[in-house]
Amino acid sequence: DAGVTQSPTHLIKTRGQQVTLRCSPKSGHDTVSWYQQALGQGPQFIFQYYEEEERQRGNFPDRFSGHQFPNYSSELNVNALLLGDSALYLCASSLDKGLLSGANVLTFGAGSRLTVL
Amino acid sequence: GQSLEQPSEVTAVEGAIVQINCTYQTSGFYGLSWYQQHDGGAPTFLSYNALDGLEETGRFSSFLSRSDSYGYLLLQELQMKDSASYFCALSGYSTLTFGKGTMLLVSP
Numbered sequence: 224d225a226g227v228t229q230s231p232t233h234l235i236k237t238r239g240q241q242v243t244l245r246c247s248p249k250s251g252h253d254t255v256s257w258y259q260q261a262l263g264q265g266p267q268f269i270f271q272y273y274e275e276e277e278r279q280r281g282n283f284p285d286r287f288s289g290h291q292f293p294n295y296s297s298e299l300n301v302n303a304l305l306l307g308d309s310a311l312y313l314c315a316s317s318l319d320k321g322l323l324s325g326a327n328v329l330t331f332g333a334g335s336r337l338t339v340l
Numbered sequence: 341g342q343s344l345e346q347p348s349e350v351t352a353v354e355g356a357i358v359q360i361n362c363t364y365q366t367s368g369f370y371g372l373s374w375y376q377q378h379d380g381g382a383p384t385f386l387s388y389n390a391l392d393g394l395e396e397t398g399r400f401s402s403f404l405s406r407s408d409s410y411g412y413l414l415l416q417e418l419q420m421k422d423s424a425s426y427f428c429a430l431s432g433y434s435t436l437t438f439g440k441g442t443m444l445l446v447s448p
Binding site: 268 | 370383384427433435436437438440
């Protein structure tokens with residue numbers, strides 16, 4: 224059973240360009256979250272998709288947008304890239320089980336490492 | 341907002357026991373999670389505490405005290421493969437707020 228798969232694994236862009244990152248969740252999972260991890264830092268929550276809608280959003284500008292498809296896969300788009308957007312972008316999937324239903328266990332992919340020059 | 345603090349680095353030798361502490365500030369959360377991340381790899385779930393007390397999972401144990409806004413991860417019988425970064429994270433409904441991580445270096 225494949226876990227979370229992300230593509231591409233590495234990419235280099237220049238300032239002002241746009242990038243699209245892709246994620247396929249773990250089989251059976253219906254919720255996809257995106258996190259940004261700068262070097263030496265913990266992952267920071269960007270946003271979460273459930274039932275093809277953005278359900279929650281972290282403190283990121285609207286240059287960051289996303290989409291979830293009917294098969295639960297997801298894309299993260301970043302427009303007008305800045306040097307500070309260089310980071311590892313992690314996709315995590317989970318199964319929405321309702322409130323207070325136990326551990327919120329996320330299954331992470333290995334990430335897409337974005338370098339902005 | 342939410343914030344978590346953990347030591348940036350901890351060193352230990354094979355076979356030893358190490359404790360990684362985590363203090364936090366939050367107005368509300370469901371539980372405290374711990375994730376492990378090897379260099380360049382995906383974070384993987386280790387343990388979760390919804391209630392105060394100790395949770396044990398093999399060589400790993402995690403503790404939470406809500407009254408002290410404090411938790412820790414205890415790793416026993418350390419192995420070289422345990423060298424990695426360890427993150428505590430406050431669990432919301434379906435999102436996580438991570439600390440900056442603790443790099444654990446295990447030496448022979």
